[in-house]
Amino acid sequence: MLDQSNPAAALRFVSWIVWKIPSRRPMKMAGFSHTEAGSSLDMMDAAEEATRPDLRKKFFRHALDEFRHARLFSERARALSAGAQVADVLEDSEYAASHGIRGETSLYKSLGETEFLAFVWMHERQGAKQFDIYSDLMKHDPPSSAMFAEICRDEEFHVEYSKRELDRIETAGRKPEVDKAVRRLRIRGAREAFLRMSHGFGNMMAGIWLLAVYVLVFGPVTFLARKSAQVGGFIATPGSLARARAEAGVQG
Amino acid sequence: MSIYVLGISAQFHDAAAVLVRDGEIVAAAAEERFSRVKHDSGLPFRAARWCLAHEGITVGDLAHVVFHEKPLRKFERLLITQIQTFPKSIDAFRRTAFAWFPDKLWVRSSLAKGLKIDARKVIFSDHHLSHAASSFYTSPFSESAVLTVDGVGEWASTVLFDATEKGIERLAEVHFPHSIGLVYSAFTAYLGFQVNDGEAKVMGLASYGEPRYTDEVRRVLRSRGKDGFDVDLSYVTYHYSATKSFSSKLETLFGPARAPEGKLDVTTPEGRKYADIAASLQVVTEDAVVELANTLYERTGRENLCLAGGVALNSVINARLTTRTPFKRVFVHPAPGDDGCAAGAALWAYHEVEGGKRGPALTRPGLGASWSHEEIGKLLSDLETPKDELADEDTVIARAVDDLVEGKAVGWFHGRFEWGPRSLGHRSILADPRQPGMNDRINKKIKFREQFRPFAPAVLAGHESNYFELAPGTELLTPWMLGVTPVKEEAKSLLPATTHVDGSSRVQVVTENANPLFHRLLGAFGKATGHPVLLNTSFNLKGEPIVSSPLQALRTFYSSELDVLYLGRFRLPNTAIGRHFYA
Numbered sequence: 001m002l003d004q005s006n007p008a009a010a011l012r013f014v015s016w017i018v019w020k021i022p023s024r025r026p027m028k029m030a031g032f033s034h035t036e037a038g039s040s041l042d043m044m045d046a047a048e049e050a051t052r053p054d055l056r057k058k059f060f061r062h063a064l065d066e067f068r069h070a071r072l073f074s075e076r077a078r079a080l081s082a083g084a085q086v087a088d089v090l091e092d093s094e095y096a097a098s099h100g101i102r103g104e105t106s107l108y109k110s111l112g113e114t115e116f117l118a119f120v121w122m123h124e125r126q127g128a129k130q131f132d133i134y135s136d137l138m139k140h141d142p143p144s145s146a147m148f149a150e151i152c153r154d155e156e157f158h159v160e161y162s163k164r165e166l167d168r169i170e171t172a173g174r175k176p177e178v179d180k181a182v183r184r185l186r187i188r189g190a191r192e193a194f195l196r197m198s199h200g201f202g203n204m205m206a207g208i209w210l211l212a213v214y215v216l217v218f219g220p221v222t223f224l225a226r227k228s229a230q231v232g233g234f235i236a237t238p239g240s241l242a243r244a245r246a247e248a249g250v251q252g
Numbered sequence: 253m254s255i256y257v258l259g260i261s262a263q264f265h266d267a268a269a270v271l272v273r274d275g276e277i278v279a280a281a282a283e284e285r286f287s288r289v290k291h292d293s294g295l296p297f298r299a300a301r302w303c304l305a306h307e308g309i310t311v312g313d314l315a316h317v318v319f320h321e322k323p324l325r326k327f328e329r330l331l332i333t334q335i336q337t338f339p340k341s342i343d344a345f346r347r348t349a350f351a352w353f354p355d356k357l358w359v360r361s362s363l364a365k366g367l368k369i370d371a372r373k374v375i376f377s378d379h380h381l382s383h384a385a386s387s388f389y390t391s392p393f394s395e396s397a398v399l400t401v402d403g404v405g406e407w408a409s410t411v412l413f414d415a416t417e418k419g420i421e422r423l424a425e426v427h428f429p430h431s432i433g434l435v436y437s438a439f440t441a442y443l444g445f446q447v448n449d450g451e452a453k454v455m456g457l458a459s460y461g462e463p464r465y466t467d468e469v470r471r472v473l474r475s476r477g478k479d480g481f482d483v484d485l486s487y488v489t490y491h492y493s494a495t496k497s498f499s500s501k502l503e504t505l506f507g508p509a510r511a512p513e514g515k516l517d518v519t520t521p522e523g524r525k526y527a528d529i530a531a532s533l534q535v536v537t538e539d540a541v542v543e544l545a546n547t548l549y550e551r552t553g554r555e556n557l558c559l560a561g562g563v564a565l566n567s568v569i570n571a572r573l574t575t576r577t578p579f580k581r582v583f584v585h586p587a588p589g590d591d592g593c594a595a596g597a598a599l600w601a602y603h604e605v606e607g608g609k610r611g612p613a614l615t616r617p618g619l620g621a622s623w624s625h626e627e628i629g630k631l632l633s634d635l636e637t638p639k640d641e642l643a644d645e646d647t648v649i650a651r652a653v654d655d656l657v658e659g660k661a662v663g664w665f666h667g668r669f670e671w672g673p674r675s676l677g678h679r680s681i682l683a684d685p686r687q688p689g690m691n692d693r694i695n696k697k698i699k700f701r702e703q704f705r706p707f708a709p710a711v712l713a714g715h716e717s718n719y720f721e722l723a724p725g726t727e728l729l730t731p732w733m734l735g736v737t738p739v740k741e742e743a744k745s746l747l748p749a750t751t752h753v754d755g756s757s758r759v760q761v762v763t764e765n766a767n768p769l770f771h772r773l774l775g776a777f778g779k780a781t782g783h784p785v786l787l788n789t790s791f792n793l794k795g796e797p798i799v800s801s802p803l804q805a806l807r808t809f810y811s812s813e814l815d816v817l818y819l820g821r822f823r824l825p826n827t828a829i830g831r832h833f834y835a
Contacts (some may be wrong), residue, residue: 041288048803053634060635060803062792067811071700087512091446091795104297203350212347214342222338224396229336232430232474232482240422241604248375248605251360252324 026081033073042064045106121162128155259598268591269299275611320593321379322660337492379405387558388612402561403433444510461527542654564588571735574725575811587672620669660815675790677770709750
């Protein structure tokens with residue numbers, strides 16, 4: 001929800017720090033590639049599920065744009081670095097799931113049409129601002145700068161159509177619904193930021209506890225355990241047929 | 253009253269749900285087809301709900317929901333291995349704890365909650381037993397030896413079974429970390445490809461090389477004759493690392509690993525060397541599987557062999573088993589990887605827990621979702637997509653043949669999507685295999701994938717012997733595109749786009765029963781050209797799941813340089829107006 005609360009100067013400063021380090025750029029672009037691919041999937045779901053033909057068409061075009069952006073980011077990330085780290089991120093097929101981009105229920109279904117449109121409007125507006133700044137900051141790298149400018153133009157279309165749809169809903173006498181959707185999204189954004197921070201802290205604490213368990217519990221018994229290490233070759237399994245049936249109800 | 257069992261595989265890669273009715277698979281889908289996350293490993297609720305909806309039943313109608321493995325036994329293996337490899341396993345332990353404590357340990361309750369079913373109905377098979385059941389109970393055999401070879405299940409990585417009408421009896425097994433599948437994956441990573449995805453690329457790359465390094469590979473994967481095999485663990489790290497699968501000692505043996513997904517040019521000395529290593533790995537893996545199969549034959553004396561597990565996706569090995577072992581016939585389930593475990597778990601529970609009568613053999617690949625002509629028409633109208641609505645299937649066939657003969661790359665979307673990782677004529681990209689350069693064009697402009705990746709031919713049943721040297725006993729592999737076979741010398745120049753560099757092809761033989769419309773298309777193409785063979789590759793872009801819905805087909809169509817798309821009875825040109833329609 002930076003579109004309202006963060007001044008452009010702060011955004012520019014943060015972006016400058018992010019893009020200042022050349023080695024971070026390809027990783028950042030690889031991450032963007034996945035984010036755009038995830039957005040493409042969200043827009044595809046919306047195009048599958050929306051009932052209004054004109055809206056389906058806009059969502060589909062939006063999905064095509066996001067997919068193209070994902071490919072542009074991926075190609076640029078590879079062009080800037082042949083490093084293993086970037087390839088690992090780009091080839092990580094679990095990235096979308098592990099970064100929470102996709103859920104079991106589509107974003108369109110879980111938010112509903114009005115809130116989904118508000119979500120698109122707010123996020124695309126934020127994206128357009130960001131990519132405009134990135135295009136400017138990356139002037140020393142013309143292909144990257146041009147890519148950001150191109151993507152920014154698409155984002156402006158996304159902002160425009162989603163705003164037009166929200167205006168249409170407001171004009172139809174449903175302004176409170178739009179206001180409520182925007183409010184809910186801001187609260188949701190703040191809650192997600194809090195959860196991300198809590199999750200990070202929780203992971204750090206859990207990591208410390210796990211390290212203690214690992215050292216204090218695993219360490220002393222490792223020599224005993226090594227004696228029972230698997231040696232390879234066949235192991236006989238008598239009576240397996242009856243055992244498999246008898247143990248169908250158990251997990252271990 | 254029918255007995256319904258729902259099989260579930262998940263939590264490692266390729267999650268899937270399969271619904272079995274009275275011993276027959278009636279609905280089957282990998283979760284990735286719905287979530288669009290390649291190799292999606294999460295519990296497959298979307299796929300499971302679709303299976304139930306397709307059959308028009310509710311969870312109340314299910315006798316069991318069967319998970320494909322024993323999660324606690326797998327957790328035990330992870331912890332014991334991490335204790336044994338202390339302190340190198342610190343990162344793997346942290347990852348295990350984060351993945352298992354909040355999530356993977358609670359499969360029964362997660363499935364019960366997600367599917368809204370009584371937890372007592374959730375039962376558990378065993379990973380390799382699920383693999384074995386997937387192959388045996390969908391084969392036409394009443395008794396068979398069964399060999400399962402993959403990365404790892406609970407503890408086992410390789411299992412020998414004897415399957416009869418009484419059930420599937422486990423004879424012997426090899427335990428983790430000794431694993432043919434994981435050694436293949438370690439080399440996959442060494443060769444710069446992604447583990448659990450790039451193994452097929454290694455197989456394709458192998459054809460460009462000479463097996464000059466077999467002695468070196470045999471130092472890693474060691475035969476023990478009739479006692480199976482073991483792995484020299486100093487060359488691998490997969491038993492204690494979650495992020496790297498080979499050690500620096502492997503790089504000392506073979507030289508530096510290739511940069512992940514970097515450009516690979518097999519005409520350079522460096523590229524050639526990696527191809528030689530891939531070829532050597534292929535030879536050693538094949539020898540190891542052949543040795544296991546021979547041991548299994550000695551123990552069972554059966555004439556038939558069923559194969560399953562990820563290693564059974566190695567179509568080169570599959571096709572050689574009848575010539576290098578005494579087995580007369582070989583069958584591989586169309587989804588031999590972990591997705592197929594969902595089918596096996598359900599079939600095992602139906603036959604061996606419920607005591608159900610043996611179901612029919614699997615003969616049709618289309619077990620996924622489909623869309624009606626009206627649904628597709630509504631979508632295309634809503635999107636105002638340029639299209640021709642064709643009068644009937646005869647017109648579809650006639651126009652498609654014209655397009656193919658003109659050298660167009662055709663998107664082909666018809667009926668229910670396929671079960672398993674192969675496109676078999678329901679969600680396919682098709683082209684004329686007689687056209688030189690067609691493979692390069694599809695790799696570069698349509699699928700955006702590596703130049704060395706080969707394409708498969710689909711041939712009208714009854715004509716396969718005109719083009720391919722099929723080994724006896726492999727006829728049950730060819731409907732599923734699971735056997736690589738030499739192309740006849742005189743056919744190599746006829747089919748340049750589907751003949752791999754080593755003169756082989758992973759052929760699909762198409763019968764009328766398996767896919768009537770695709771069968772007719774091949775017949776009509778044969779009449780027009782004299783050769784009823786088409787290049788058939790999966791309808792997806794690199795790194796993506798195969799398309800399932802019409803909208804996904806459209807997105808792929810407009811994001812590539814495919815020339816024309818057949819969506820049921822609609823023909824869509826990717827003309828300038830089409831391609832830039834949304835731009």
